Amino acid sequence: xxxxxxxxxxxxxxxxxxxxxxxxxxxxxxxxxxxxxxxxxxxxxxxxxxxxxxxxxxxxxxxxxxxxxxxxxxxxxxxxxxxxxxxxxxxxxxxxxxxxxxxxxxxxx
Numbered sequence: 067x068x069x070x071x072x073x074x075x076x077x078x079x080x081x082x083x084x085x086x087x088x089x090x091x092x093x094x095x096x097x098x099x100x101x102x103x104x105x106x107x108x109x110x111x112x113x114x115x116x117x118x119x120x121x122x123x124x125x126x127x128x129x130x131x132x133x134x135x136x137x138x139x140x141x142x143x144x145x146x147x148x149x150x151x152x153x154x155x156x157x158x159x160x161x162x163x164x165x166x167x168x169x170x171x172x173x174x175x
Contacts, residue, residue, distance in 0.1 A: 070103060070136065070161055079170070087111025091119050094128045101173050102133045103157075106148075113137075114151055121152050132173040136161070
């Protein structure tokens, strides 16, 4: 969390951190965000559950917000599996700065 947040802040991107999945859901239900970066393995509620919450709640302010999963799962086919689940994109850890930049350009313009 701190590594990706520090990288984004160096890129002059405003970052809000959530300590776990339930805290993320609480924030996402009440404030609009341009992009959600979530780890798949978080305390309380995982990133997949956060994504499903946003996708299933059609009235949620962030229902259509792009969601990118961050994971150490770098096996062949993992990206396709995460996209199939409903994520917009996928990044492996450790973070590759070039991949991060491409994702930011793709979803933030």
